[in-house]
Amino acid sequence: MSILVNENTRLLVQGITGREGSFHAERCKAYGTNLVAGVTPGKGGETVLDGVPVFDSVREAVENTGANVSLIFVPPPFAADAILESADAGVPLVVCITEGVPVRDSTMVMRYLEGKPVRLLGPNCPGLITPGAKAKIGIMPGNIHLPGKVGVVSRSGTLTYEGVDQLTKRGIGQSTCVGIGGDPVSGTGFVDVLAMFNDDPETEAIVMIGEIGGIKEQEAAAFIKESVRKPVAALIVGQTAPPGRRMGHAGAVITGKAALASEKMRALEEAGCRVIPTPADIGATVADMLA
Amino acid sequence: MKLHEYQAKQLLAAYGVPVPENYVAASGAEAAAAAERLGGTGVVKAQVHAGGRGKAGGVKVAASPAEAAQIAESLIGSTLVTFQTGPQGVPVHQVLVEQTMDIERELYLSITTDGGRRRPVVIASAAGGMEIEEVAQTEPEKVLTEPIDPAIGFQPFQARRLAAGLGLPLAQIRPFSALVDACYRAYIEKDSGMIEINPLVLTSDGQLLALDAKMDLDDDALFRHKAEAELRDTTQDDQLEVAASEAGIAYVKLDGNVGCMVNGAGLAMATMDIVKFAGAEPANFLDVGGGAAEDKISHAILLMLSDRNVEKVLVNIFGGILRCDIAARGIVDAYGKADRQPQLVVRMLGTNVDEGKQILADSGLTATMVDTLEEAAAAIKE
Numbered sequence: 297m298s299i300l301v302n303e304n305t306r307l308l309v310q311g312i313t314g315r316e317g318s319f320h321a322e323r324c325k326a327y328g329t330n331l332v333a334g335v336t337p338g339k340g341g342e343t344v345l346d347g348v349p350v351f352d353s354v355r356e357a358v359e360n361t362g363a364n365v366s367l368i369f370v371p372p373p374f375a376a377d378a379i380l381e382s383a384d385a386g387v388p389l390v391v392c393i394t395e396g397v398p399v400r401d402s403t404m405v406m407r408y409l410e411g412k413p414v415r416l417l418g419p420n421c422p423g424l425i426t427p428g429a430k431a432k433i434g435i436m437p438g439n440i441h442l443p444g445k446v447g448v449v450s451r452s453g454t455l456t457y458e459g460v461d462q463l464t465k466r467g468i469g470q471s472t473c474v475g476i477g478g479d480p481v482s483g484t485g486f487v488d489v490l491a492m493f494n495d496d497p498e499t500e501a502i503v504m505i506g507e508i509g510g511i512k513e514q515e516a517a518a519f520i521k522e523s524v525r526k527p528v529a530a531l532i533v534g535q536t537a538p539p540g541r542r543m544g545h546a547g548a549v550i551t552g553k554a555a556l557a558s559e560k561m562r563a564l565e566e567a568g569c570r571v572i573p574t575p576a577d578i579g580a581t582v583a584d585m586l587a
Numbered sequence: 588m589k590l591h592e593y594q595a596k597q598l599l600a601a602y603g604v605p606v607p608e609n610y611v612a613a614s615g616a617e618a619a620a621a622a623e624r625l626g627g628t629g630v631v632k633a634q635v636h637a638g639g640r641g642k643a644g645g646v647k648v649a650a651s652p653a654e655a656a657q658i659a660e661s662l663i664g665s666t667l668v669t670f671q672t673g674p675q676g677v678p679v680h681q682v683l684v685e686q687t688m689d690i691e692r693e694l695y696l697s698i699t700t701d702g703g704r705r706r707p708v709v710i711a712s713a714a715g716g717m718e719i720e721e722v723a724q725t726e727p728e729k730v731l732t733e734p735i736d737p738a739i740g741f742q743p744f745q746a747r748r749l750a751a752g753l754g755l756p757l758a759q760i761r762p763f764s765a766l767v768d769a770c771y772r773a774y775i776e777k778d779s780g781m782i783e784i785n786p787l788v789l790t791s792d793g794q795l796l797a798l799d800a801k802m803d804l805d806d807d808a809l810f811r812h813k814a815e816a817e818l819r820d821t822t823q824d825d826q827l828e829v830a831a832s833e834a835g836i837a838y839v840k841l842d843g844n845v846g847c848m849v850n851g852a853g854l855a856m857a858t859m860d861i862v863k864f865a866g867a868e869p870a871n872f873l874d875v876g877g878g879a880a881e882d883k884i885s886h887a888i889l890l891m892l893s894d895r896n897v898e899k900v901l902v903n904i905f906g907g908i909l910r911c912d913i914a915a916r917g918i919v920d921a922y923g924k925a926d927r928q929p930q931l932v933v934r935m936l937g938t939n940v941d942e943g944k945q946i947l948a949d950s951g952l953t954a955t956m957v958d959t960l961e962e963a964a965a966a967i968k969e
Contacts, residue, residue, distance in 0.1 A: 319908075373810055398808035399700055400778050406705040407737050437907040437937055452853020454905045458960070461905075461936065478852060480702040507856055510702045533856040536841075536863045537872070540671065544837040544852025544874040546807070547702060552720045574864045575857035576960035 298426035298472040299447070299492040299499070300389060300415075301365060305431045308333045308363035308387070310354065310370055310378045312344055317369035320393075320435050321345060324367070327438040328430025332361040354385040367423065367433050368392040375419055376401035383414040390483075391433050392418035399546070402481040409483070416483025420546070422453035422475035434475065436460075444469015446582060447493035449486060450505035451478050451512070451545070455533060455575070459505055462579030468586070471499040478545030480509075486516035494524045501527045501586055503578065504569070506560055508534030509548040513560035521567035529581050530564040531572035532557045588804045589636040593683045594818050595802035598777065602769040604784075605762075606797045609685040618659030619652040621684035627651060631658040634681040636823035638718075638801070639669035645679070648687065655684055677823050688798065693786035694753055695719055696767065698774045701734065707774060709733045709741065709767060711749045715786035741771040755789075762795050777815060778808030827890060836875055836887050843868025845967060846897035846929070848887055850875050850909045857960070858903045865964040870897045879909055884917025885924070892925050901967060902933045903960075904943075911935045911943030919950040932957060932966040 307324060311317035312334025322345050325331040331348055340352030351357040354366065366382040368375060368391065375394040382390045397419040409416060417424060423434015428443035436457055442464040450456040456475050463470065474489050476482065486504060493499045502524070506513040513532060520528055535557040537543050539550040553559055565571050572581045590598070596606045610621035611634070622629040633645035640646050645667045649655035659682045668676035693715030701708045711731045714722045723730050731752040733745045746764030755763055766787075774782050783801040790796065809816040821829045831838035837852065845862045849855035852874045859869040871894065875887045891897060904914045914935065922928050931954040935943050947954050955966045 372807060396807045398778055398805050398811075399780060400775060400805065400808065403700060403705060403707065403737050435908060440937070450853070452851065454849075454851025454907065455853030455857050457905050457907060457937070458854055458857065481700060481705050482702075505853070507853060512702070515703060533853055533860055536859045536869055537856060538839070538841060541839045541872075543839060543856055543872050548852060548856070553724070574960075574964075575861055576864075576964060 298429060299496050300424055300472060301426050301431040301433055302429040305365050306330050306332045306363045307433060308357050308366045310335045310366055310368045312336060312350060313339050314369055324432050327432040329432050333357040333363050354381045358385045358387060365389045365433055368394060370394060372396040376405050379405050379416060380408060383409060383412060388414060390414060390416050391423050393423060393435060395420040399481050402479060406481060418477045418482055420479045421477030422456060424472060424474040426472045427470055440464055442469040445471055445498060445500040446503060447471045447499040448473040448503045449489040450475050451507050452505060455505055459503060459578045463582060466579045466583050468582055478547055480547035486512050487519045490516060490519055490524055494526060503582055504528055504530045506532045507548050508537050508550050508557050509555050511554050514554060514563045517563035517567040520569060527585050529570040529572055529585050531575060531578060532560045533575060588806050588819055590802045590818055591634045592800055593634055595800040599773055599797060599800055602773040604766055604769045604797050605795060607686040607688055609683050611681055612659055612684050613681050615656035615660040618682060618684050619656040622649055622652040622655035625686050628687055629655055629684045630687055631655055632683045633662045633667050633679040634683055635667050635677045635679055637669045637671040637677055639671050643667050643669040688788060689791040690788045691791045692789040695785045696787045697783040698770055699781045704734050706737060707735045711753055713753050741768050759795060766795055777812060778805040779803060780805050827894060831890050834886055839872040841869050841871050843870045844896050844898040846870045846891040846900045848873050848875060848891060849903045854905055861960050861964050862967055865967040867967050870894055881913050881917045884914050885920040888918060888921035889925060897929060899930045901963060904935045906937030906940060910939040911937060912939040912946055915943035915946035919952060922952055932963060934963045
């Protein structure tokens with residue numbers, strides 16, 4: 297079992313004929329993901345990657361292939377439109393990898409999605425993966441994952457791979473790993489993913505990787521304290537970041553006390569989480585927590 | 588991207604935000620002429636991308652055009668150090684000469700986007716002139732917040748609610764509502780990330796005016812704001828950071844001596860933390876990006892080495908899209924070109940890691956190869 301994606305996932309890639317889109321679509325497919333369609337306006341009728349049909353619109357792709365997850369690789373100026381097109385076509389899970397989407401666009405998209413049965417992951421995220429179902433919807437290296445019972449949720453890309461790698465090297469497998477992305481305004485958040493892991497019978501423990509900036513980790517801590525009945529280990533990075541400076545991710549800026557790593561760690565500790573002391577201790581802390 | 592006060596005021600005034608009469612001056616003569624136009628007196632304000640100008644001596648009242656010239660000459664060409672700039676300060680190239688005001692009340696007004704609510708919010712406070720962070724901590728009840736539904740924009744009823752909270756007189760409610768609405772339209776249409784008017788003043792003759800203005804634009808949206816993109820003043824930033832940004836590298840200079848080159852922002856922050864836990868200090872944050880090519884890796888390392896404080900280098904690459912062999916070639920290239928070869932610790936993992944290690948081994952570079960973050964910390968400690 298897992299959350300969000302599984303054996304029934306039918307993947308559609310928006311921007312499949314682009315450089316990034318085709319590169320990653322191929323890797324998702326090679327990992328075992330059921331890649332059913334691609335969309336590039338103006339290239340409908342072509343096929344790519346050994347028989348994957350390309351459509352002009354998401355609606356056509358969904359009608360013809362039953363796609364139920366969309367993965368977006370279009371350039372930043374067109375990302376909001378791509379998300380809205382998938383939402384309009386009724387795709388229940390939309391994953392936007394694109395980095396550099398204007399915050400105003402994300403704000404408008406999130407307003408449009410309110411009350412609609414559509415979940416957005418990202419923008420500016422690595423995607424998600426359920427190793428047990430061979431469903432990789434994103435840009436993460438598939439081979440570092442191991443099927444298992446630990447759910448991973450993170451704001452980062454490569455740091456998630458680091459965490460997963462430490463788990464796998466200790467033989468600790470993952471149910472689903474979800475990257476929620478590093479933008480200040482985005483779709484699915486820590487709380488949404490924690491709630492799903494909490495309800496997933498096959499997830500037994502949770503690893504949460506946060507960073508400086510915003511108050512997402514505090515919201516997660518409040519939710520964990522209130523509702524999560526499974527053990528949670530949490531890492532916060534950016535303990536050495538200076539105030540007021542954007543650390544790569546648009547959302548990773550210390551703008552006030554709440555944005556500090558120390559404040560987030562304190563909130564998570566108070567919520568009963570195991571706080572992972574350094575980024576080198578992810579595997580060891582989880583192993584100890586599960587022992 | 589930060590705007591200068593004079594740029595923010597011009598932009599906001601175009602939307603109908605009332606601002607005091609002001610003129611930009613780049614010399615003493617221009618400042619004197621500006622003061623002349625203002626009736627002989629004016630406030631001379633250094634134009635820098637930093638708060639805390641007043642306490643740092645960057646804002647002075649001139650009683651005559653000659654004094655305005657004198658103040659402008661002392662500020663222009665100088666470096667202003669405020670609590671926000673760090674000890675190196677920021678250069679002053681222009682001043683704003685502004686009409687003096689007879690102030691009755693100072694208020695605070697800002698618009699930003701709240702990631703938790705996923706909407707813009709208007710924040711107002713009766714404690715004008717103070718840092719809002721400080722007010723939020725000491726007197727949270729004085730901070731008023733109105734989230735805005737982006738589908739309908741800022742509404743008059745919200746203005747009335749804010750005005751009541753600020754204790755504005757009845758006659759000021761409409762001008763206040765129009766002012767906030769103008770700010771909000773500028774915020775949305777220009778893809779701003781922050782507009783801060785601190786203080787927003789009520790003059791003794793009953794006018795509401797933006798006495799100061801700070802404004803940021805979303806770098807990711809500049810593709811649709813060509814005119815505003817031209818307003819960028821790179822002299823206000825660290826020159827290494829400017830060069831990195833032009834090469835598509837996210838780099839933030841820090842005070843330590845261990846240079847860090849990493850792929851991915853989260854892992855880059857994690858690497859800095861590891862350096863700190865090893866008892867050392869990181870010299871920088873550096874995210875070379877996801878799919879970096881060999882020349883970009885090399886460029887990133889050379890940029891990092893141009894910071895003369897860097898005495899050790901820690902490379903941490905988790906190969907995914909970025910292959911370790913490409914990273915290794917970039918490292919070898921950079922160390923070949925550099926005028927000095929600081930101690931090098933390389934941690935590589937993932938795609939083509941064996942090829943990467945082989946390239947480093949064959950290159951003749953003296954590099955300490957490690958496999959885990961723990962080992963990286965130990966190698967930095969040595």
